[in-house]
Each structure stands twice: as C-alpha cells, then as structure tokens.
Amino acid sequence: MASAHRYEPIDGGVGLESEVVAPTYDAGSGADEGVGYETSIPIHPKILAPLSYVLPPLTGLLVIVLEHRNTYARLHAWQSVILGLATTLASLLLFWVPFAKAVIHLAALVAMVVCGVRAWKGADTLTFFKLGVIGDFAERQVLGTTVLPF
Numbered sequence: 756m757a758s759a760h761r762y763e764p765i766d767g768g769v770g771l772e773s774e775v776v777a778p779t780y781d782a783g784s785g786a787d788e789g790v791g792y793e794t795s796i797p798i799h800p801k802i803l804a805p806l807s808y809v810l811p812p813l814t815g816l817l818v819i820v821l822e823h824r825n826t827y828a829r830l831h832a833w834q835s836v837i838l839g840l841a842t843t844l845a846s847l848l849l850f851w852v853p854f855a856k857a858v859i860h861l862a863a864l865v866a867m868v869v870c871g872v873r874a875w876k877g878a879d880t881l882t883f884f885k886l887g888v889i890g891d892f893a894e895r896q897v898l899g900t901t902v903l904p905f
Contacts, residue, residue: 793824795824800825800878807834812837827878830883830894834886837892870886
C-alpha cells in the first residue's frame with residue numbers, strides 16, 4: 756500500500772521524532788493543499804492517531820484495517836498494536852512474578868498516554884513520536900520493508 760507521503764525517519768532510541776512530509780503540488784495544478792491530511796475514513800488524523808492508543812491492540816488494528824491513505828495515522832496504529840501485544844506477552848510470561856503484571860501494565864499505560872498525547876500534538880506538523888524498537892518496527896511495517904498481512 757503505497758502512500759503519497761514522503762517520510763523522513765530519524766534513527767535512534769526511545770522518544771525520537773520523525774516527520775511524515777505531505778506531498779508538494781504545483782500551485783496551478785488545482786490539487787488540494789490539505790492532501791497531507793487525507794484519510795480513507797472521514798476522521799481527521801489528529802483524532803485518528805491518538806484513537807489508536809485508547810484500547811490497544813484492538814483500536815490500533817481497527818485503524819490499520821480501515822485506514823489506507825494516511826501514513827501518520829497508520830504509523831501510530833502500528834505502534835499501538837505492537838505496544839499492546841508486547842504488554843500482553845510480557846504479562847503472560849511473567850505472571851508468576853509478584854507485582855510484575857501491575858508494573859508492566861502501569862508502564863504500558865504511561866507509554867500509551869504519552870504516545871496518545873504526542874500523536875495529538877504532532878498531528879499538525881505530522882511529527883511521529885516513536886518508542887525505540889517498537890517505533891522502528893512500526894516504521895518498517897508502514898513503509899513496506901516488513902511484510903505482515905495488513
């Protein structure tokens with residue numbers, strides 16, 4: 756699924772930002788200037804991207820399945836899905852350790868709130884806030900270098 760957006764990643768660790776650059780058009784071409792915010796469904800990316808973090812991985816999967824045009828929303832949806840699955844896997848593997856589940860879920864909740872707020876704030880400039888390895892994997896999935904069924 757190719758997107759019309761150009762993407763400029765910044766390699767690195769947790770909390771680094773990258774820009775999803777909207778395509779540029781000639782002034783006389785008649786193209787819509789707001790094309791960087793076009794979506795497959797009638798919800799603005801400023802709402803769609805943070806919505807992915809409400810109930811991960813379910814809301815992230817919903818955004819991935821329904822949204823095909825907006826790279827920014829898909830990046831946040833993939834990050835939400837991976838964060839939700841990693842949280843579930845970690846809590847299942849460490850179920851026998853006292854308080855481990857609580858610590859894991861608390862850390863995931865903080866990460867989801869931070870990512871949701873950053874997704875909302877970064878929507879105006881299309882700046883993607885990524886969580887280290889999880890964000891890197893989300894970038895590779897959306898940009899087509901990793902093949903999964905979505």
